[in-house]
Amino acid sequence: MARQTLRSREDRPSVEELEDLAFELRSKLLHLCGTYEGAVHIGGDLSAADIFTALFQYGLDVDPSDIRNPERDRFVLSKGHAAVCMYIAMAIRGFFSYDGIVETYGQLDSAYGMHPCKVQLPGVEASTGSLGHGLPLAVGMALGARHRGEDHRVVCLLGDGETGEGSVWEAAMAARSNELGNLVAFIDRNRQLMTSFAEERVVFEPYPDKWRAFGWNVIETDGHDMSQLVAAIDALPATDSDRPTVVIAETIKGKGVDFMEHNLAWHAGSLGAADLERAMASLEANRKKETV
């Protein structure tokens, strides 16, 4: 089947272009967070923004004009509270209109809300939000793909905090038991829960070893270094391999905005006009620092 796909296209964005797209995603996130009156999960959106960019603008074999193509890669957002980051990343990829998101977000009858719903928003692959549910769904999708002989990937994004849920480890065992090399989990390892720094409450370390012990292929990467994220995606094993892969991406909650970084107050919140200006200034200053 001849299909124009992102993966087969020669003109995939370069690392520099991806960095620009990540900046665009963060800018749009902050803009929404500054105009919407309710709380936005901005901390975990910003920690995942580079991962979302690497996936939707580079790694995922998806086609916005053909959202039901059986051979598309499936993306399951297990950390469903980062929905708005996914909506905007998908808008940048061409799935939705950003204006449509920002104008209706959280309003009555809008398809865009705090946690994603496949029924309300076609293009989204699964209805999620309750933590620990995404990876089991992704295992089911990967099993189905294997059975039908399809070679697409199933990619699931989790927060590290939600891997406290036991169902994640049930799924980790099931994925290994069924040799699902077509399954990839990305972990947004921002080391913060909602109300505390993760390690203060739950001993996650030795974290990569936990996944290794469950039989997964482990890739460790800097979740804010686009060239490393691209390299991790390029290093994914073939879909017919026999081990699921987890990409543990070290991130910073609130990344890009100084007063949000590592700040428990910014798990979720809303920016007024003044704070939006301050946040944008910080985002731009940090970008300049990084490009120098």
Next chain:
Amino acid sequence: MPVTFTFGEMLSARSVIGTTLAELGEEHENLWVLTPDIGATLVEFRDKYPDRFLDVGLAEQVCVGIAAGLAYDGNIPVVSGMLPFLSMRALEQVRTDVCYPNLPVKIIGTHGGLVGNGGSTHYAVEDLALMCALTNMTVTSIGDPLMVGEIIRQSMTMPGPIYIRLAVGKKDMVLYEPGEHEVRIGKGIVAREGTDATIFTHGTTVAQALQAADTLAEDGRSVRVVDMFTLKPIDEELIVRSAEETGGRFVVLEDHLAYGGLATRIADVLADRGVHLAAFERLGIPQVYAGFGEDEELRDKYGYGLDATIAATRRVIAAQP
């Protein structure tokens, strides 16, 4: 005199499930069977379709989650296991992963009610209340072992989820001759006609209700028995009609908490439709965590055995409106 049934023979509902799924696997190439280590009766399917059979081991949550993931992509997953765990350990997966996106996952299980002598960890007595609360869920409870096969068959074309509740499923009395009643999800079965009162029941207590009706017939009492095997959507028309045709005298008998199951569903219909009864009694499990005992002993102990059913039916018939 002992009560005899046209088809009093005993049959294993589980074997009917196994055979039915193995047959349907051929017809439906997208049919999957998943189980959390309760796969003994699924051997026939497993042997025929090993690549569409998944035993995840002891992990109910991921079992239901995987089923939902399979269903997202057009498969028909059947999850088979023990209901106390599927209905409670995996309740959130059933609700959020299956019912919320309205996926065609079929949940079939055993140990609905005080059956199997496992103690309260192993009795599903709240399950129908939990499942009936879930939007998009169809809820059934089956007594007749042959009917299980028919319900599974019908469920194949349903766009959404279904919950199919059985007792232990090892030895079940055949209640109906094949073809004797129209079996349709959402329609109650009038298992015995009658005019003095109606006993509504489902699952394992249908046989007991028929026995009670037979005993009362010896006293010249004409008792209708309704096998309300679909609790949701409930057959409102049959409830209203039975109120009119049996003097507004109802007994609801079930192997489930007396509040939250069929009796509650029927009471809701009566209240919503403004139907006034002459008498209404509910027989079911009280708010206790039951201990050990054989099924019949437990039903007697907790006040919904055969004698209690006969007595309650006599009372509603005698009640002054």
